[in-house]
Amino acid sequence: MKLDKNYWEERYLENKLGWDIGYVSTPIKTYVDQLDDTSLKILIPGAGRGYEARYLHENGFKETYVVDIASQPLRHIGEVCPDFPPEHLLENDYFKIEEKEFDLILEQTFFCALAPRLRPQYVKKMYELLKPGGILVGLLFDFPLSDSGPPFGGSAEEYHELFRDSFTIQKLERAHNSIPPRQGKELFFIFEK
Numbered sequence: 001m002k003l004d005k006n007y008w009e010e011r012y013l014e015n016k017l018g019w020d021i022g023y024v025s026t027p028i029k030t031y032v033d034q035l036d037d038t039s040l041k042i043l044i045p046g047a048g049r050g051y052e053a054r055y056l057h058e059n060g061f062k063e064t065y066v067v068d069i070a071s072q073p074l075r076h077i078g079e080v081c082p083d084f085p086p087e088h089l090l091e092n093d094y095f096k097i098e099e100k101e102f103d104l105i106l107e108q109t110f111f112c113a114l115a116p117r118l119r120p121q122y123v124k125k126m127y128e129l130l131k132p133g134g135i136l137v138g139l140l141f142d143f144p145l146s147d148s149g150p151p152f153g154g155s156a157e158e159y160h161e162l163f164r165d166s167f168t169i170q171k172l173e174r175a176h177n178s179i180p181p182r183q184g185k186e187l188f189f190i191f192e193k
C-alpha cells in the first residue's frame, strides 16, 4: 500500500477517519495551556482537521502553521476557522516544506501514519525545521510495530534510539491524561533540539 497523497485524499473522501477525535486531545491541550509565550512559531505536521491548530489559534498563538499532504482537511480548517491565515495552511508533503525556524512542533498521529522506513527521515526533517533549542512535543503510540498500519506502533526503546542522536530526550513516558480510547497506549514526550 502506498501511503501517498491519493491514499489520504481517499480516506477523507470516504470519511474513513478513525484517528479523528473531533476535539483537541487532552495531553496536547494540557501542554498548550501552560505555555505563556503566544509569539511562538508553531507547526503541526499531518494536522488533519486541525483541532489542535484551531485551539492554538483561538488562544492567541497566531504564528501557528499546519501542513498536510491532503487538501480536504486544510479546506475544512479554512471553513470552520475563517480567520486562520490561509498562508499558514501548507498543503504539501512534510518532507518537502521549506518554512523553517519553528520554536515548537506538535506531534499527534502523524509519525504513526508514515511508513516506518521513513522514521529516520522524519527525525532529520524535524531537526531541520526547528530552531536551535526548539522543542518537539507530543504523543507516540506504545504498541508493537507490525506491518499492519497505519497506525504503525513502536516502543519507548525504539523512539529513544531514533531520536537520541539529534535531540535531548527531556521526557518520554506513558501519558497519564490520554483520551479514554488511547489510555495505556501512548507515550508523551518532549524532545529538545
Ligand SMILES: C[S@@+](CC[C@H](N)C(=O)[O-])C[C@H]1O[C@@H](n2cnc3c(N)ncnc32)[C@H](O)[C@@H]1O
Pocket (backbone or CB within 6 Å): 003, 008, 009, 019, 020, 021, 045, 046, 047, 048, 049, 050, 067, 068, 069, 070, 073, 092, 093, 094, 095, 108, 109, 110, 113, 114
Ligand atoms: C492519522 S491522520 C492524523 C491527523 C491529525 N494529526 C489528528 O490527530 O487528527 C494523518 C494525517 O497526516 C497526513 N499526512 C500523511 N502523510 C503526510 C505527509 N507525507 N506530509 C504531510 N501530511 C501527511 C494525512 O493526510 C492525515 O491528515
